[in-house]
Amino acid sequence: MNDVQKLLGNKIRLMRIALGLSQEGLADATGLHRTYIGSIERGERNLSLKNIVIITRALSTTPSELFKDIE
Numbered sequence: 001m002n003d004v005q006k007l008l009g010n011k012i013r014l015m016r017i018a019l020g021l022s023q024e025g026l027a028d029a030t031g032l033h034r035t036y037i038g039s040i041e042r043g044e045r046n047l048s049l050k051n052i053v054i055i056t057r058a059l060s061t062t063p064s065e066l067f068k069d070i071e
Contacts, residue, residue, distance in 0.1 A: 006043030007070045013041040015059045015066075029058035 016026050023041070027034040032051065039045045047055075056063050
């Protein structure tokens, strides 16, 4: 697994939890499947730009904020 994917997935998980959303809740808000959200959070997926925008909107943030501090 790619370290950047793991860092990004973990940040998405932390943001989701901070909003009180379950994986299913985030899936409903994005139109993505719950298992896909889980695989993103585990760092198993290489996200497309389209899905990054969809997820950040559902998390009330921006792509730039999502990538902040990820190197």
